[in-house]
Amino acid sequence: MKILLAPDKFRGSLDAPQVCQAMAEGIKMVSPEIEVISLPMADGGEGTLDLLLWYAGGQKRTAKVHDPLGRLIYAQYGISADGKTAFIEMATASGLNLLKTDERNPLLTSTFGTGELIKTAVEAGVEQIILGIGGSATTDAGIGMAKALGWQFLDANNQEIEAIGGNLSLIKKIVPPLPSSKLPEIQVACDVTNPLYGINGAAHIYGPQKGADSEAVAILDMGLTDFAHLTGLPEDTFNGPGFGAAGGLGFGCVFFLNAKLKEGVKLLMDFCNFDKNLYNVDLIITGEGKIDNQTLQGKLIKGITNKAQQIPVAAICGTLAVTPQQMQEIGIFYANSILNKPQSLADALQVGYEGVRDATYYLVNMFYQISAIKS
Incomplete structure (x- = not known):
């Protein structure tokens, strides 16, 4: 048997x-x-990346990054035993759990620390990154993450702006980083199916639990809408299922990193054959x-x-x-x-x-x- x-x-x-x-x-x-x-x-949520690391026989490492409000912290990530795959949980750098209740405000928070973790993994020479994006404190469409990786966001006066959720509508020009080393293949464990913006989007559905009042929700939703249109992508591309995950980080991962979104359960099942x-x-x-x-x-x-x-x-x-x-x-x-x-x-x-x-x-x-x- x-x-x-x-x-x-x-x-x-x-x-x-x-x-x-x-x-x-x-x-x-x-x-x-x-x-x-x-x-x-695991069901795709908490514990999924730890299990992936367990299957890969790897170990956790620590990096100094910035939390959602820009304070220096130490965050963990994992590297497989063969050194080819990195496992990153965005919540360790940009998670709601890192903020006190009175600090929660997605107009002011950023995914910059998540980008720093990705940069650290890239510099380690990995060939693949598996990124979990649950539990975020942010609604910045991933611009913070992108800034840490060399992208620039300019206002109407060609001045670089701070990469936070409240500034999305101020962005008038997106400047990609200079060509350098190619990013590894990136898979995103994403179990949220919400679109980027709109009544079922990132701001309306998840903004309040991150500290956004009704006025902030409206600002964030408009910012996500404006930024999406600025990318020049077709609307049926940038407002698809899952792009509203982690305050629009799902969209940001696809746009900035050419990543693939995948259900956490399916990702884990594929990984363990x-x-x-x-x-x-x-x-x-x-x-x-x-x-x-x-x-x-x-x-x-x-x-x-x-x-x-x-x-x-x-x-x-x-x-x-x-x-x-x-x-x-x-x-x-x-x-x-x-x-x-x-x-x-x-x-x-x-x-x-x-x-x-x-x-x-x-x-x-x-x-x-x-x-x-x-x-």
């Missing part, structure tokens, strides 16, 4: 590789002869801390069940809050909670490893015995 493990993390208890380890331990309790393939997963690892698999076990209505709308388990085709998919979780009909809709044939007695969340988090191990044992033992009877 061959079993593929593809779980997400159990937030607050186990990361995805630890979940795989617990599941594998439970499987070996059934039979040490069962072949186990562990492919820890998920499709190839399905060969001769008898059972797939996935899981996460909570399986509920949000799971039905999410991309991870749906992505797994879509790829599984005729391979049965089971799930182990902390909280199971879906109906049998909902399980059928998502394509899971079996799901089980690790909770086997009344207990507080704090207590459950402490015994997550044992709970995953034991729940996996019960599941696989049942599957193993049924398979033996059939054969």
